[in-house]
Amino acid sequence: MFDIRWIRENQEAFDEGLKARGQEPRAAKLIALDDARRSHVTKLQEAQQRRNSASKEIGKAKASGDEEGAQALMKEVAEIKALIQAGEEEQRKLEAALEEALSIIPNTGLADVPIGEDEDGNVELHTWGEKPSFDFDPKEHYELGEALGGMDFETAAKLSGARFSLLKGQIARLGRALGQFMIDLHTQEHGYLEVSPPLLVRDEALFGTGQLPKFAEDQFRTTEGRWLIPTAEVPLTNMVAGETLDQAALPLRVTGLTYCFRSEAGSAGRDVRGMLRQHQFEKCELVSITDADSSLDELERMRGCAEKVLQLLGLHYRVMTLCTGDMGFSARKTYDLEVWLPGQNAYREISSCSVCGDFQARRMNARYRVEGQKQLQFVHTLNGSGVAVGRCLIAVLENYQQADGTIVVPEALRPYMNGLEQIG
Structure with missing residues (x-):
């Protein structure tokens, strides 16, 4: 199986290797799958950061007597938690899609392997x-x-x-x-x-x-x-x-x-x-x-x-x-x-x-x-x-x-x- 990071850094060589094996170029599609995964992970990380900061703000609001503000923050944290749970399931699906796409790609030949169809x-x-x-x-x-x-x-x-x-x-x-x-x-x-x-x-x-x-x-x-x-x-x-x-x-x-x-x-x-x-x-x-x-x-x-x-x-x-x-x-x-x-x-x-x-x-x-x-x-x-x-x-x-x-x-x-x- 190929490392998606290597594919990103060697797109042309990867596609040329697949071409020699009679395969269609796949670097762009694989990178698009990885981009979707990375983007989603970034959103999840941002949500987790906001949940952490909001959780800290709840304590401050309560300490200052701002009960209304604390309730609003608690509601936001609960919504973010639900969002993260759904997001983690989506992350697993995106990772599985990339894994599946990579798993069916054949290895590529060494430089001295003759090029041929059969x-x-x-x-x-x-x-x-x-x-x-x-x-x-x-x-x-x-x-x-x-x-x-x-x-x-x-x-x-x-x-x-x-x-x-x-x-x-x-x-x-x-x-x-x-x-x-x-x-x-x-x-x-x-x-x-x-x-x-x-x-x-x-x-x-x-x-x-x-x-x-x-x-x-x-x-x-x-x-x-x-x-x-x-x-x-x-x-x-x-x-x-x-x-x-x-x-x-x-x-x-x-x-x-x-x-x-x-x-x-x-x-x-x-x-x-x-x-x-x-x-x-x-x-x-x-x-x-x-x-x-x-x-x-x-x-x-x-x-x-x-x-x-x-x-x-x-x-x-x-x-x-x-x-x-x-x-x-x-x-x-x-x-x-x-x-x-x-x-x-x-x-x-x-x-x-x-x-x-x-x-x-x-x-x-x-x-x-x-x-x-x-x-x-x-x-x-x-x-x-x-x-x-x-x-x-x-x-x-x-x-x-x-x-x-x-x-x-x-x-x-x-x-x-x-x-x-x-x-x-």
Whole structure:
């Protein structure tokens, strides 16, 4: 969320940043809302001052025997009190209107983020590895999984409807191995603290990371009013909500392997076959909390941690810098890792790593204390996938498939598969 004071001082830059994200200029409207709020606050302060002075005058009038004057002043004080009470309610409404207007505005990109309207404006940063070659036509993951008896979409649909999957046997075990491999890598080699967070959160948590209020339709809400997490970014980042940290404690790096839930609103007809776009999926999430000076370096580090997963699995991928029109709501800069899927003959996103600056921290009121300084600063937040387990399972199946339909288990996963070298 933006600071209205910063918007006042940087109107042109603010509107230019929104324009780059395909948004209409909003500085003038926001400042008008703030002007109305400020004007009303000034009137309230003047009324309070008059009430205070009139209250003092009552005592003087009574002391001088001016009972009529005292009664008139008491009547004025009562009227002012009623006016102030009504005015305070109006102040709350004006503040809520400004807060709501600010809450739906996306973050603006850093200066080096490419300008573009959609994914066509994304820029390739680099690639790793080579595309595998086959002397047969490679199949897609659902063809392989169903043939091996390890993917059952029909039963999943009977149980839960579309966009769910049921994994069985060695395919289920391979998916579990992938998640354990990722969480071990990030905790044992990359220095992240493992956290097992709640999968249900309050409104405030989704507001803090930017999913609410604008993207409510993309979430699942329970009958009790809590929300199923769309990503572990939500609980992990909100661990510092309302907190004041010491700068010496930063960076704070946490990771969690959790299920995630998304309604996939607006995705009708897209990726309806297989596991690519699910209502429920598993993901290893990376979250970093840093000071203002370290966040950009932390983004590069986080991207490297996510890339290491794919490198150890021997999966060819490319890294894309997202353009302004394709970034998420809270991001200032995002890298997407896109893994090669030979069955689709296409690259597909498997991880996004984003730096949000202090955008989320302002929504969460998460700050840090610099030694020797009285003024508190907002932390910077980062999040990334390290990586999406389901999509990684898809990539392993398609990249390691054999002509007879069997799947070679990548060496990095064999310790998690009791030494199993091949499925099928």
